[in-house]
Structure formats: C-alpha cells, structure tokens
Amino acid sequence: MKNNRIITAWDNVNPSPEAKERMLQNILASQSTAASRKKSPPLKYRRALILAGSFCVLCLLCFPFLKYWSSGDTSTGTAYGPGSSLESFQEAGACEAEETIEEVFDPDPDAGAWEGESEPLPGREAQEGEGLLSGKPEEILLSRSKGLTAYFRDTLEPQENADAWKALSYNKTEGCSSCSESPKISYSDSTAIIRGTVTSLKSFEIRREDGSLFPSFGTVMTILVSHPIRGDTEAGDAITVVLPHAAYQQLDTGRTFTAPNPLLSALLEGREGIFLLDSAASQKEETENTTLYWQDLGEYVLYSPESLFLQGETELLYSEEQLPELSPEASLEEVEQFLKVSP
Amino acid sequence: MKVENQQFLKLYQNYADMVYRICFSFLKNPADTEDAVQNTFLRLLQAAPDFQGAEHEKAWLIVTASNLCKDSLRHWWRKKEPLETHEDQAPFPPPDIDATLQALLQLPEKYKLPLYLFYYEGYSSAEISQIIHKPASTIRTHLQKGRQLLRTKLGGDFFEE
Structure with a gap:
C-alpha cells in the first residue's frame, strides 16, 4: 500500500545528478585502490x-x-x-x-587523541559567533587545556524529537527480562554509577585558539544525585557531566549536524535516570597542538550511549539495540539490578 | 549471477536513489548519507554476492544499507567531525524537508525502515519480514506504532487519504 504524502515527502530526498556522479566516481576509485592493493606482491x-x-x-x-x-x-x-x-x-x-x-614512549598512560579530527581547510577561518549552535557565546575558562577556546551556547532549544519519546510505546514482553544474569554492559573499577535528575543542560562549542576551523560540540549537564549506587558521590550532590556531543538534534537546515542517537534528544531537564560516569580528572584528548582536559568542563564524562538509562513518560529510554536483555518496561530499580551493583 | 561492471552500473542507476533515501532516513544529513551510499555499493562490489534475481538484489541493498547506517550510528559518540568541516570541499544541498518527512525522520529507527518499505516501496508486511529477517507480526506492530506516532505528529486523518 502506498501513501501519497509519504511518497511526496520521500520524493524530495534524492541525490542530485552531480552527487550521484561523485559517489559513483568515489566508489570506483575506492574499488580500484583496493584491487591494486591486492595485486601488489607480498614481501619475500x-x-x-x-x-x-x-x-x-x-x-x-x-x-x-x-x-x-x-x-x-x-x-x-x-x-x-x-x-x-x-x-x-x-x-x-x-x-x-x-x-x-x-x-x-609517552609517560602519560591517559594520553588520547581526537577521533575524527581533521585539519582546517586552507583559507577557511572561523568567523566570530559562527557555529552550528546559535546564540551569544559565553566563554568558558579552560584552566588546564591548551590551544583551545570554549563557549557556552545556551539558546539551543530542546528539539521536538523529545515528544516522539513521550508518545512511544514498546512491545510488551513477558517476565522480568531486565533481570539478566549476564549483562553485556561493562564498566571499569573507577566508573561511578549514580541515580539522579538532570537539572540543567548547556551546550558548548570548542575551537582552536588560532581561529582555524575546528568546531567540536558537547553538552555539560548537571545532575542532582538522589541515590549514589557506586563511587564517591552522595545524595544531594550536584555533579557536572560532560557529554562529548551536543544533546539536541536539529533537522531543518543544510548546516545541520545531527545527534543520530535519539537517546540524546531525550535528555531533558527534570528527567530522572541512571548514569554510568567516568571521572573527568583522568580524561584528556590531544592533538599535535591542542590538549583538552575534560575536567575543565565538568567533573565526569559520559562517553557511551549504553551508559544512559532514562525514565521516560511511560517507559525506560536506553540503548535498546545494544542491550536487548533489558526491557523498555523495566524500572530504574530493575536497571540497578541489571547492572549487578549493590545499592 | 555475480556482479560484473556493467551490472554494477545498472544496479547503481536503479537503486542509488533508494539506498540514498534509506541512508538519509537513518543519518539525516547529506554528507553522511553520501558516505553510507558509497560504502553500500562498495560492499556490493567487494562481496560480489550471487543474486537470485532482481528482488534479491534490491533486498540485499536495503539490508546492507540499513546495517551500515546502524553501524555508523553506533560509533557516532566519539565522532567529532561536523558537517561544516567539509562544506567547502563538496556541496551538500539539503533536501526539502516538509512536515511529513520531518515527522518520518524523527521516528525511532525500528519504525522508519518498515514504514518506508511499506508506504514508499510498496512491499507487504510479509515481504518486509523476509527482507529484514523479523517476524511478520513484529513488522505489523512496528507499522502500527509508526502510524500512531505519525498521526500524533501530523494529525488524525493522516492515513485516511
């Protein structure tokens, strides 16, 4: 069965002839590169x-x-x-x-590297206030980081995608499927696990100090801890957590970036959840001329979507595909059980 | 029937648009979508699958494209290269996103593909079930939930036309 409005909507999504040709050339070039690599004789x-x-x-x-x-x-x-x-x-x-x-042999075992980082384009300088996120920038003092500047962008609005979560209802499952004996999630000894409520979300943008194009986006969220499950936090603590990605999704322009995991769009002020957090003190990202200490932006870092379990309007919001053992009907208490930790 | 050069070009001409739409539904921006389309067809060349017929070719491309996009989404968290980085290298004009498309793009991943295949490509729920290897009942449930969400967003009479 076809639906005219859906057909019309999707008809607008087509690669242009130039894009099609470009993709084809790229495919054939990649294929010939791979083929020539196969043909090159191995070392004796x-x-x-x-x-x-x-x-x-x-x-x-x-x-x-x-x-x-x-x-x-x-x-x-x-x-x-x-x-x-x-x-x-x-x-x-x-x-x-x-x-x-x-x-x-770098003596610092924590040394890391930017992933997906690319060199600035020649002749392309960042403009004042330029960025994907709009609003007047408020500079963040980076006390340890080198070669970088950071700005808060506090005018980013929660995207309507959050409403989709509210309306969601999942397939019912029998029994306590959340009480898995072998949870696939893993965390280190230093990982803190807390239950709490998101009290604020602020997006930030990081650029190279020399002004070259190097925007990287993230979110600093404040969580009011209601129940420390693991680690040094206490009930009533307000902790700051850095997400190395902007939390809200924007779909409407060509300059858009997207947060493809909708879990991020469900991060809203007032939402309760369980969070698996790494201490920011030992986390840094380095390139040749820049070093970013996450501690400059928050006390903890939340790297992986599997580390996020949010209580939605009617069901648990979590990384369903990565954690099939857990049911969307599970409560946060059951998540706690799932994580195999003692309260 | 292995994929030869001429056949590849024919497949590309026939299905590039479909693969592009599927990838766009997951990735939501032209730059990543183009990468995913290229990877899908590159996979086709490298794997050179032995297709049983035209429907098999199409189904293979649908499944491969959606799997590659899901893989790409799993690795998004550490990816720090926004679209702007490439905007001077290649033009990626955004498609016209109307309210219907925006609502479709905002649907959870598991509903998007069944809805696209059902309402755009004209597959039945049984055929979709065979293509994406999920029970037909699950596909019907996903279609139903997807429709509910679209009605919520676009109005109660959306599917009455």
Whole structure:
C-alpha cells in the first residue's frame, strides 16, 4: 500500500545528478585502490623473516631500559635490571636518541587523541559567533587545556524529537527480562554509577585558539544525585557531566549536524535516570597542538550511549539495540539490578 | 549471477536513489548519507554476492544499507567531525524537508525502515519480514506504532487519504 504524502515527502530526498556522479566516481576509485592493493606482491618470506627477527632482537635489547625512560627516574642506575647501570648503558652506546624515544614512549598512560579530527581547510577561518549552535557565546575558562577556546551556547532549544519519546510505546514482553544474569554492559573499577535528575543542560562549542576551523560540540549537564549506587558521590550532590556531543538534534537546515542517537534528544531537564560516569580528572584528548582536559568542563564524562538509562513518560529510554536483555518496561530499580551493583 | 561492471552500473542507476533515501532516513544529513551510499555499493562490489534475481538484489541493498547506517550510528559518540568541516570541499544541498518527512525522520529507527518499505516501496508486511529477517507480526506492530506516532505528529486523518 502506498501513501501519497509519504511518497511526496520521500520524493524530495534524492541525490542530485552531480552527487550521484561523485559517489559513483568515489566508489570506483575506492574499488580500484583496493584491487591494486591486492595485486601488489607480498614481501619475500626470507626478507620479511630477517626484518622481523632484527626487530625482535632490537626490542629485546631495548626493553630493560624502557622502564627507566618512561619513569624519568635518573637517580637509580640499577632500576632496570641486575648488574646494569645508566652509565654502562650509555657507554655501550645503545639507543642514543633518548629524546626521540621519550616522544614515542609517552609517560602519560591517559594520553588520547581526537577521533575524527581533521585539519582546517586552507583559507577557511572561523568567523566570530559562527557555529552550528546559535546564540551569544559565553566563554568558558579552560584552566588546564591548551590551544583551545570554549563557549557556552545556551539558546539551543530542546528539539521536538523529545515528544516522539513521550508518545512511544514498546512491545510488551513477558517476565522480568531486565533481570539478566549476564549483562553485556561493562564498566571499569573507577566508573561511578549514580541515580539522579538532570537539572540543567548547556551546550558548548570548542575551537582552536588560532581561529582555524575546528568546531567540536558537547553538552555539560548537571545532575542532582538522589541515590549514589557506586563511587564517591552522595545524595544531594550536584555533579557536572560532560557529554562529548551536543544533546539536541536539529533537522531543518543544510548546516545541520545531527545527534543520530535519539537517546540524546531525550535528555531533558527534570528527567530522572541512571548514569554510568567516568571521572573527568583522568580524561584528556590531544592533538599535535591542542590538549583538552575534560575536567575543565565538568567533573565526569559520559562517553557511551549504553551508559544512559532514562525514565521516560511511560517507559525506560536506553540503548535498546545494544542491550536487548533489558526491557523498555523495566524500572530504574530493575536497571540497578541489571547492572549487578549493590545499592 | 555475480556482479560484473556493467551490472554494477545498472544496479547503481536503479537503486542509488533508494539506498540514498534509506541512508538519509537513518543519518539525516547529506554528507553522511553520501558516505553510507558509497560504502553500500562498495560492499556490493567487494562481496560480489550471487543474486537470485532482481528482488534479491534490491533486498540485499536495503539490508546492507540499513546495517551500515546502524553501524555508523553506533560509533557516532566519539565522532567529532561536523558537517561544516567539509562544506567547502563538496556541496551538500539539503533536501526539502516538509512536515511529513520531518515527522518520518524523527521516528525511532525500528519504525522508519518498515514504514518506508511499506508506504514508499510498496512491499507487504510479509515481504518486509523476509527482507529484514523479523517476524511478520513484529513488522505489523512496528507499522502500527509508526502510524500512531505519525498521526500524533501530523494529525488524525493522516492515513485516511
């Protein structure tokens, strides 16, 4: 059965002839690249074996000294093995380029990198106030981060998509399907789990200090903790949580970005939920010239949509596809059980 | 029947629009949609499936496109590259989004594809069930819930025309 209004609506969504041609050329180019890669002859086994062997020997020779470099401790020459010392190591002349190695073996285990980050386009400078989110920017003081500026954008309106959640009703399921014996969700020892209510949401935008185009968007949400399930928070605490993505969805313009997971659109002030949070203190993102410490923006970070369980109007809002064991009819108490933690 | 070059071009001409609409329904912006369409057809070239007929080709593309889009959505959280980054490289004119399309795009993922296949492509619920490997009863429920949501958004007489 066809519906004229739906047909008319979808008829407007078509790639232009140029876009179709562009996509086709890209597909064929990718295909030929993949094909030529397949055709290139592999390294001769013998040569590869010699290279691999040399690499292993080099690794074995250098391994005892790595501890020394990574700790930065120069006070004890015997820290990296019985009978060895810094002096004897230096005399032996092995691995002379200490500086280079320090670069490779970053002593900070938390070092990360921007994902999806791209270089600014040549000749494309950011304009004052330019961004996907509208409103007068309010600068955020980034005390530790380097090479970046950040602004709050507080005029972003909750999108109507939230209403879709209110009207949702899911298939009924029998029994307590939420009480899974083997929840697929995983979290680290340091993950805090809290139950609380969202009291505020503020979107922010981050740019490179040099003004080059590098917008990255996120949301800082404040949660009033009603029930600490795991971690150091207490009931009555108001904690700030950074979402590395803007919470609201905008569909109406070509300059739009979207928050494809509708769970984000369901984050509204006054909504109660259970949140799995990582401490922001140990989280940072680095590029060549910039470092962003999440702690500059909030106390905790919520990275994954599986870490979010919201009480909707009639049902639980959560990452259904990733957590099929959990039923939309589950209560927050059942979620708590599901997470296998003691209150 | 393996996919040869000429056949690929024919498939692309026949189904690029359909794949584009399916991907747009998930990703909601032209730039990501183009990427997903390219990936879908690239997958077609690389997998070179042995199709049983025209309907099989179409069903394969529908399922592959929707799966690739779902995969892409799963990885969105850490993705920090907005559309603006590419706006000087390639023009991505937005489609005309009317109230109906906006309501369709706002539907939960599980309702979108069945509604599209049912009301636009003209498949029956039994055929949709075979294509996306879900029970026909589930498809009917999804269609019903999707219709309810559209009625809520667009008015009670939306499906009465």
